[in-house]
Amino acid sequence: MSSRRSRSRQSGTSRITDDQINDLVSKLQQLLPELRNSRSDKVSAAKVLQETCSYIRNLHREVDGLSERLSELLATTDTAQAAIIRNLLMQ
């Protein structure tokens, strides 16, 4: 924890240019299925960030759902069956 704090303090001194920000925002935009196909000059940075937040939230929800499913599977699959699958996966 302490190392992280000191690091953030160091980097706080460097100036951030608008170009850098725009570059990073357009990179983010390319990752969003909702905004990927629209031109970058037509989408505001705020919109990109908003979509990013909801996209991450969706992904988190998906991971939660999958964890739940997988734990149900763990509870139900019998050991013999799981062993076969394990062997298949480990090949």
Next chain:
Amino acid sequence: MNPKTYHHISSNPSSVKSRFTRGFLRAFKKIKRQQRPYLYGRVKIAADKSLALAVGSRRAWSRALLWKIHYKAWRQRSRFNNKKKLLKENKKNKKNKKKKNDDEEVGFRHAKELRKLVPGGEAMDLCSLLDETAHYIKCLITQVQVMKSVDQIYSF
């Protein structure tokens, strides 16, 4: 550990994927062997931990995620309630100070929200926040893909 860099060379996504798959399956097997309760939480933690380990310590978000997992485990083991409160207060103070720096200057209201979603985001400056977010999203997509295929194989 490396000092902060703004290079956008992300680690090779396919190798993160294979490392994550291997690590997650190993953890999955371990959970299965032990057959202890609270499986849901343990699968979730295994998935997050494997992802962070697959990415390694180069990324701030993966370091923060690992730290969070360890901290949670430590907190569950010990019951130092006073200490917990203290840490929480420290965090709050830090957050308030940080927010005034770049976010409002650049006019990103949603950066605040993003900081809560990306592990370790509260301690980052805006530039690294955006950079880390992009990498984090890529890794989350990989995580979902792998977990989906594990699910498919297992439910056959």
